[in-house]
Amino acid sequence: MTETPPVRALFFDEPAEAVDALTRAVRDGAAADEIRGGLVRMPAAGKNAVLAEVGRVADGILDMNVFDIFEQSWTRFTALRDAAVMSLANPGGEELAEMATHTASFDYRPSVEVQLADLPVASVGLRAKLDFTVRGLIGVVVDGHLVAVRAGTWEFEGTLLLAGQKVAQRQGKVEIGSEIRFRRPIPLL
Structure with missing residues (x-):
């Protein structure tokens, strides 16, 4: 594994599966009633198009990189902070x-705002709740920044809700066999 997956990949095997599940949840749940109620004068085909678009937008929110959610918690590791200090004494060197074991939780709660002629119709809440345990990871630190991780495993358990309705729930384990480079170096000091 050399690329970090998006949050969507933790819940769904295929991107199209995510869009379908989120669109179904929007069309069948409480969000649908609220949106349809706000779009009273719109024809049914138009309402369905709006609901499908809400599903696509919700899926786009899940495009966040999995390791980006760890960004704030990396600085708590003493070993990483110590490596950051040492790396400053050796510019450009690794x-x-x-990092023996690291746990993190992520509770992301964005929403999709539906408007008609600049007037609010509905707000559809999305919630991605994830718990991670990372074991045996090696952090690569350059110039005071975490730039990559090598080896180890990470386990996750997550629940995805749309407008309070459970869309997906999954747990799994990912073996990190090679190096994963971060898109942006993470400052540790």
């Missing part, structure tokens, strides 16, 4: 930091 320092490796072993």
